[in-house]
Amino acid sequence: xxxxxxxxxxxxxxxxxxxxxxxxxxxxxxxxxxxxxxxxxxxxxxxxxxxxxxxxxxxxxxxxxxxxxxxxxxxxxxxxxxxxxxxxxxxxxxxxxxxxxxxxxxxxxxxxxxxxxxxxxxxxxxxxxxxxxxxxxxxxxxxxxxxxxxxxxxxxxxxxxxxxxxxxxxxxxxxxxxxxxxxxxxxxxxxxxxxx
Numbered sequence: 001x002x003x004x005x006x007x008x009x010x011x012x013x014x015x016x017x018x019x020x021x022x023x024x025x026x027x028x029x030x031x032x033x034x035x036x037x038x039x040x041x042x043x044x045x046x047x048x049x050x051x052x053x054x055x056x057x058x059x060x061x062x063x064x065x066x067x068x069x070x071x072x073x074x075x076x077x078x079x080x081x082x083x084x085x086x087x088x089x090x091x092x093x094x095x096x097x098x099x100x101x102x103x104x105x106x107x108x109x110x111x112x113x114x115x116x117x118x119x120x121x122x123x124x125x126x127x128x129x130x131x132x133x134x135x136x137x138x139x140x141x142x143x144x145x146x147x148x149x150x151x152x153x154x155x156x157x158x159x160x161x162x163x164x165x166x167x168x169x170x171x172x173x174x175x176x177x178x179x180x181x182x183x184x185x186x187x188x189x190x191x192x193x194x195x196x
Contacts, residue, residue, distance in 0.1 A: 008040070023080070026130070077126070083129065127162035129149075133172075140171060
């Protein structure tokens with residue numbers, strides 16, 4: 001098996017969470033399989049979440065922690081994001097991290113476009129998101145049409161060039177007992193072992 005450089009971001013803003021357990025389980029399994037792993041917890045990052053401007057002409061200087069996040073993405077061959085779904089979207093701090101760092105000239109190129117879309121600059125990397133939600137599966141798939149999963153995969157990962165990008169979704173997570181969580185953790189462990 002070829003080893004990879006893997007960057008794991010726990011995108012839950014709390015200090016402890018199921019997302020953190022998934023991130024740490026993935027990272028531990030990947031390291032044990034011989035992959036190089038960097039693990040970052042959103043909770044530990046201190047930055048202004050507000051981009052603050054209407055355009056990209058006057059970008060706000062990046063705090064050192066945000067520059068470190070960008071360096072880890074640049075280093076990685078595979079990027080793993082663990083996150084909950086809150087109110088149909090990403091937690092505000094995680095969205096703020098993306099708003100502040102996924103900028104033109106680093107994540108995408110507005111000067112070069114194809115069919116009106118800027119060219120992605122993070123090509124040659126793959127990605128996986130591990131997403132939890134409380135919405136029961138049939139509602140999430142039929143009523144909401146997997147909107148957040150499509151956003152993560154298409155409008156974030158693919159937009160900056162992370163392909164293939166895969167999603168693992170665990171539903172009704174907030175009140176999940178140990179009997180439900182254990183097989184989820186085993187699944188995440190298998191993903192980490194394979195660097196997937």
